[in-house]
Amino acid sequence: MIPLVDLNAQYLSIKSEIDEAINSVLAKSDFIRGEAVFRFENEFAKYIGTDYCIGCGNGTDALELILKALKIGPGDEVIVPALTWIATAEAVVNVGARPVFADINKYSYTLDTEDAEKRITPKTKAVIPVHLYGNSADMAAIADLAGRNNLFLVEDCAQAHGAEYLGKKIGSFGIASAFSFYPGKNLGAYGDAGAVVTNSEDLAQEMRMLSNHGQTDKKNLHFVSGRNSRLDTIQAAVLSVKLKYLDKWNLKRTEAARYYISKLGHTDYILPDCKPDTKHVYHLFTVRVKNREKLMERFSVSGIACAIHYPKPLDILDPFYDSSQKTCEVASLVTQEILSIPLFPEITAGQQDSVSDILFEHYKG
Numbered sequence: 001m002i003p004l005v006d007l008n009a010q011y012l013s014i015k016s017e018i019d020e021a022i023n024s025v026l027a028k029s030d031f032i033r034g035e036a037v038f039r040f041e042n043e044f045a046k047y048i049g050t051d052y053c054i055g056c057g058n059g060t061d062a063l064e065l066i067l068k069a070l071k072i073g074p075g076d077e078v079i080v081p082a083l084t085w086i087a088t089a090e091a092v093v094n095v096g097a098r099p100v101f102a103d104i105n106k107y108s109y110t111l112d113t114e115d116a117e118k119r120i121t122p123k124t125k126a127v128i129p130v131h132l133y134g135n136s137a138d139m140a141a142i143a144d145l146a147g148r149n150n151l152f153l154v155e156d157c158a159q160a161h162g163a164e165y166l167g168k169k170i171g172s173f174g175i176a177s178a179f180s181f182y183p184g185k186n187l188g189a190y191g192d193a194g195a196v197v198t199n200s201e202d203l204a205q206e207m208r209m210l211s212n213h214g215q216t217d218k219k220n221l222h223f224v225s226g227r228n229s230r231l232d233t234i235q236a237a238v239l240s241v242k243l244k245y246l247d248k249w250n251l252k253r254t255e256a257a258r259y260y261i262s263k264l265g266h267t268d269y270i271l272p273d274c275k276p277d278t279k280h281v282y283h284l285f286t287v288r289v290k291n292r293e294k295l296m297e298r299f300s301v302s303g304i305a306c307a308i309h310y311p312k313p314l315d316i317l318d319p320f321y322d323s324s325q326k327t328c329e330v331a332s333l334v335t336q337e338i339l340s341i342p343l344f345p346e347i348t349a350g351q352q353d354s355v356s357d358i359l360f361e362h363y364k365g
């Protein structure tokens with residue numbers, strides 16, 4: 001059996017450090033807003049290259065906190081790419097605003113800025129590019145689009161911890177950026193966790209308050225009606241240990257991706273596109289194939305995991321469908337052909353050979 005991701009193998013490789021970090025939280029029992037939370041927030045802000053990091057409950061909450069702090073709500077529209085995990089659009093709906101879906105680029109699978117521009121109305125307040133599968137969106141074009149149209153640029157970095165655009169870490173381009181530490185992400189906790197990063201002191205303060213019942217550091221002093229979305233101390237302790245390994249693990253992902261690309265170069269699968277100006281961190285390795293069902297069957301028979309990220313573009317998904325909007329054709333085509341194959345830092349060349357063998361077999365027909 002070859003899994004899509006092997007969380008246990010990763011845990012075993014750093015077991016003593018993780019166990020020690022968790023035990024030290026247990027010894028102090030500072031489970032909420034403990035020392036490890038503030039330590040991790042500082043480390044992560046430094047890693048991304050921003051002034052502030054605010055830990056929170058998960059990546060969806062991170063997006064929501066940003067939108068709320070930017071005062072985006074009822075009557076406002078936010079541009080979201082049609083191909084992403086549902087959370088990007090849910091966060092918009094959860095603050096009372098309307099997600100407007102834009103199409104994606106056929107090869108990078110990230111936001112198509114020309115299509116996004118056509119969907120801007122006087123109600124549009126923000127644009128949320130998603131660095132899908134670990135690949136940076138075209139940040140120059142998106143920053144230009146946001147600047148010319150006076151939109152907030154909010155990055156969804158949930159799949160791209162450590163990815164870069166023109167030598168700069170993604171997450172440092174927008175007014176604020178959301179990260180998820182869901183266990184299977186490139187930097188994953190051992191449960192739900194998330195964070196926002198920003199250079200704005202005002203926004204940082206506002207988001208910290210919103211995420212902690214409207215309080216600042218003083219308990220029982222409530223400035224706004226907020227919510228409860230805090231980063232657990234145990235999760236923060238785990239994340240501090242794992243952050244030290246993130247670059248090494250991303251490099252292993254890149255090496256594994258290159259191995260697939262070198263093996264599959266002569267086939268007609270459409271492989272991930274990585275431009276020289278970006279550093280892809282291969283959260284997922286996707287191939288595009290015409291008769292996908294048959295290929296999935298071959299994988300299944302051979303005990304190899306594969307998955308579709310995602311089966312339907314969000315613009316035609318029931319909760320969001322709006323018949324007045326032009327559908328996103330590229331996203332629709334890509335969702336019919338895309339398939340994620342096993343890739344994780346601990347994958348072996350032997351495992352990759354087995355996966356590639358199935359792909360060859362299928363290619364030859």
Ligand SMILES: *Cc1c(COP(=O)(O)O)cnc(C)c1O
Nearest residue numbers: 058059060085087088158180182
């Ligand atoms: C995982 C993910 C999220 C949400 O993160 P959670 O921590 O699961 O709430 C948001 N956007 C994208 C693109 C994601 O992949």
